[in-house]
Each structure stands twice: as structure tokens, then as C-alpha cells.
Amino acid sequence: MDKQSVQSEMSSYVGKLLRDHFGKGPSSVFVSLEAPYLTIYLKDFLAPMERVLVGQKNHNKVEETRDLMMRELIPDIKATFRASVGIEVESIYYDWSFPNKSGILIGIVKSDQQSPNLKSYDPGSTLYEEVEKVSEQAEKAPESINSYLLNDRTLLIVRSGILVAIEKELIDSGYEEPLKISKRRLEKRLLSRASFEKILGKPIEDTFVDWDFQNDRSYIVFLLRL
Template sequence: MDKRSVQSEISSYIGKLLRDNFGKGPSSVFVSIEEPYITIYLKGFLAPMEKVLVNQNNTSKVEETRDLLMQELIPDIKATLRATAGIEVESLYYDWSLSNRSGMIVGIMNVKPMVDENNENYEQKQTVHDEIEKITRHAQKEPEMIRSFLLNDRTLIIEREGIFVAIEKEMIRLGFHEQLKIAKRHLEKRLLHLSSFESILQTRIEDVFLDWDFNLDRSYIIFIFKPTDLKS
């Protein structure tokens, strides 16, 4: 099966899975496979009851409910990707932009990266890393490592490691994962939206997504945009 067919099959599967479990599926699902990443961008994804909660500024309740349901769906998603597309995913991350009715699911494949992480693959890479370092230092501490890849003309993924401070590690140890994740989502998204990335990248950012692996002290940031001057 060629890459385009695989992406189409995954798109159909994810749309049906979310519709069956959330009561309403996304209006559009965009799948991109660039080893070692698979990104699944959801548009028009907000159930009627969720819309009521968002309008009442109760977004945390929506996030909590979605996080619980996604934890139940992750094994199914991994198994289906393996069986139908031959894609072995080590871990899955996800986040939502409720105001934009959008979402992102990111899979990290169990393969060697096709892109050499030591090579530049877009012009503004170092400046982006400098800005990420500044924002992360403001929110917690300077990352021990930053990597980024321009996956396609709409998607930039940034990976950070070694970012948690002592109080966060203690909250993780005590089991306050959900509370910490929601707090960090809101704080870091606010900082990212106030940052200079649109100026640096010379394009309009449509969506920003974040997720964390608390056990590995790792985080992923995904920018969705319509590029103008980005060069790979």
C-alpha cells in the first residue's frame, strides 16, 4: 500500500473511532507520515455538550474528560496502526485547541529517523530553538535538549527533554498528572501565543499543541501553519 493510501486509511479509521467514542467525529482528518513521526490533525471536533462547557469557560472539564477517554483509546489506535498500516508506534501524544475546534495526535514510530537531527532542514531552526529555550526557561527551566523538524508545509514539531523542575517532579511522583498537564497546557500555550514565532517563521500560526511524557521528562510542541517563506 502506498503512502497516500495508508494516510487515507488512517484518516478514515481515526474519524470513525472518535465519532463512535465521542458522539461526534471531526469534520476533517489530515494524516502525515514522516518517520519517525505520524501526525493526525483534527478539524471541526467539538461535541454539543463540550460546546456548552466551552461557552461556560469550563474548558478544564472538557480536557479532563477527553484525556480519560484518550487513555482508553490509545491501545486500540496503536494496535490498528500496526495491523492495517504496518506502523509500529512506541508512544502517542495528543492535545486540543477547543476554541478552534481542532486537535492533534502525534505518534512516535519505532524506527530510525529519516532526517539527520544534526542537519538544518529549515532556515530559522536555530532562532526557533533560541525562542523555545527562552519560553521554557520562563515557564520552568532551560531544556537540556531541543530538536525540531519541519515535517511538511504545515507542520513543525519541536521536542524538548529535561524540562521539569523539582516541584513538578514531586507532583508527578504523587500522581497529580492530570492537574499538572492542564496547568502546563494553559501556561505554555499562553507564552507561545505571546512569543515571536510568527515573526521568526514569517507565517501565520493557526494552531499550537503540546503534550508531555512525564516519565521520560520529555515534551512535544506542534505548530500548524500556512507557510510562506519557510524553506526546507
């Protein structure tokens, strides 16, 4: 199966899965696969009850409910991708933008060979300097930063070695969920205030962030407006 067919199959499956479990699926699902990274961008994804809670500024309640649902769905997504398109996804991360009614799934694909189309991306040292500045405000400067342009619109930034001692202690004590929600709110606020649009030379339509706490790694996704 060629890559376009694989991406189409993934898009159709994820749209149906979310519709079956949330009562309303996204109006559009955009899949980008450049091993070892996979992103699934969801547009117009907000169920009727969620819309009420968001209107009442109850974002945390929606986020907690979605986290519970995603924990149930991720094993099914991995199994279906493996069986239907032969893609072995090791882990899946996700984030939502409730004001924009959008979301992202970030998959790490098990692959012995990196996609030849995967492009490292850095328009200049200022991009990494800005990422480092935001990270220092939220936790600490990353030990390493890498960035990849998965398609014309999807910029993935991977940070490693960013957790501070108190965060590691909270994770070990079972406070991963509230820590992630708090960090996400803080980092997205800092990212929105930073100068990324000026550095990239393009407006940013959506910003997402999630963490692999066990491996002390973070994923930032900017959806660029062309």
C-alpha cells in the same frame, strides 16, 4: 502499501473512531507520517455537550473528560495501526484547541530507520532562542531542542530535559493530570505571546503542546497557515 495509502487509511480510521466514541467526529483529519513521528490533525472536532461546556468557559471539564476517553482509545489506535497498515506506534500524545475546535495526535513510531524525508528545521538560532526563553519562563531551559518540518504546514519541536524538581515530585506523587493541564494552559499562553510568527515568517493557525513526563520530553506542534 505506499505512504499516501497508509495516511489515508489512518485518517479514515481515526475519524470513524472519534465519531463512534464522541458522537461527533472531526470534519477533516490530516495525517502526516515521517518516521519516527506521526501527526494527526483534527479540524471541527467538538461534540454538542462539549460545545456547551466550552461556551460556559468550562474547558478543564472537557479536557479531563477527553483525557479519560483517550486513555481508553489509545491502545485500540495502536493495535489497529499495527494490524491494518503495519505501523508500530510506541506512544501517542495529544492536545486540543477548543476555541478553534481542533486537535492533534502525536505518535512516536517504532522504526529502526528514520524516514529519508524527515527534515530538521531551523530558520536560524532565533527559533531555538525563543523556545528556550518560553521554557525558562514556564519551567527551565531545555537540555536539548530539535525541530522537524513534517510537511509544509506542520512544524514539530521536541524539547528534552525541561522538568524542574517540584514537577518531578508532583508526577511521582500522582498529580500528573492536574500538572499537565496547568502546564498546558501556561505554556500555550506564553507561546502565543512569543515572536514565533515573525521568526517563521508565517502566521500560526494552531499551537499544541504535550509532555512525555516519564522521559522528561515535550512536543510542541505549530500548524502554519500557508
